Amino acid sequence: xxxxxQSPQSLIVQKGGISIINCAYxxxxxxxxxxxxxxxxxxxxxxIAIRPxxxxxKEGRFTISFNKSAKQFSLHIMDSQPGxxxxxxxxxxxxxxGNEKLTFGTGTRLTIIx
Amino acid sequence: SQTIHQWPAxxxxxxxxxxxxxxxxxxxxxxxxxxxxxxxxxxxxxxxxSVGIGQISSEVPQNLSASRPQDRQFILSSxxxxxxxxxxxxxxxxxxxxxxxxTIYFGExxxxxxx
Numbered sequence: 001x002x003x004x005x006q007s008p009q010s011l012i013v014q015k016g017g018i019s020i021i022n023c024a025y026x027x028x029x030x031x032x033x034x035x036x037x038x039x040x041x042x043x044x045x046x047x048i049a050i051r052p053x054x055x056x057x058k059e060g061r062f063t064i065s066f067n068k069s070a071k072q073f074s075l076h077i078m079d080s081q082p083g084x085x086x087x088x089x090x091x092x093x094x095x096x097x098g099n100e101k102l103t104f105g106t107g108t109r110l111t112i113i114x
Numbered sequence: 115s116q117t118i119h120q121w122p123a124x125x126x127x128x129x130x131x132x133x134x135x136x137x138x139x140x141x142x143x144x145x146x147x148x149x150x151x152x153x154x155x156x157x158x159x160x161x162x163x164s165v166g167i168g169q170i171s172s173e174v175p176q177n178l179s180a181s182r183p184q185d186r187q188f189i190l191s192s193x194x195x196x197x198x199x200x201x202x203x204x205x206x207x208x209x210x211x212x213x214x215x216x217t218i219y220f221g222e223x224x225x226x227x228x229x
Contacts, residue, residue: 041223102160
């Protein structure tokens with residue numbers, strides 16, 4: 001019940017296209033869903049996050065779509081650029097006795113080609 | 115502003131040797147501290163977390179241990195490394211007690227190769 005399933009494992013998108021990464025979860029106690037971006041040799045960094053009380057959140061070219069009934073959420077990158085090439089992790093968390101832990105998906109390696 | 119330092123950045127250790135990875139956070143007090151391991155194709159696995167000095171919770175049984183001797187210092191250790199301990203280790207911190215949705219901030223990571 002703690003798993004977050006992420007797909008695809010890798011994705012190649014042409015410059016200017018839309019990149020879409022999908023995640024699904026089972027634990028209905030999750031109440032926070034962030035996406036992290038990781039460049040090679042670096043630690044992940046928060047990209048964008050959403051709570052289940054909204055169905056969509058947009059920040060610049062990045063949008064999270066959230067479907068509470070289906071227990072799914074996705075990251076859309078509009079007008080994808082070569083600088084977006086990175087590994088993306090979805091995650092989910094819940095309060096746990098005053099401490100917070102993230103459950104991560106397995107990651108998607110995104111490559112944007114010119 | 116807050117910063118997190120993690121070292122060493124890379125190390126190659128023989129099987130059976132000890133391990134010590136260190137992490138310090140600056141610019142905040144009483145942070146939640148975490149150790150994650152990243153293996154290819156397996157995402158980020160939480161190994162340990164700590165809500166205070168001397169308070170360590172382990173998420174998975176393993177050959178590793180963690181300690182928090184000071185408020186902003188977190189150490190990952192092993193007495194005898196196994197080949198399966200190879201991976202990318204990430205220290206991280208978050209602000210406590212702000213409700214669900216705390217951002218977790220990661221360090222630059224430490225590459226460990228056990229040979």
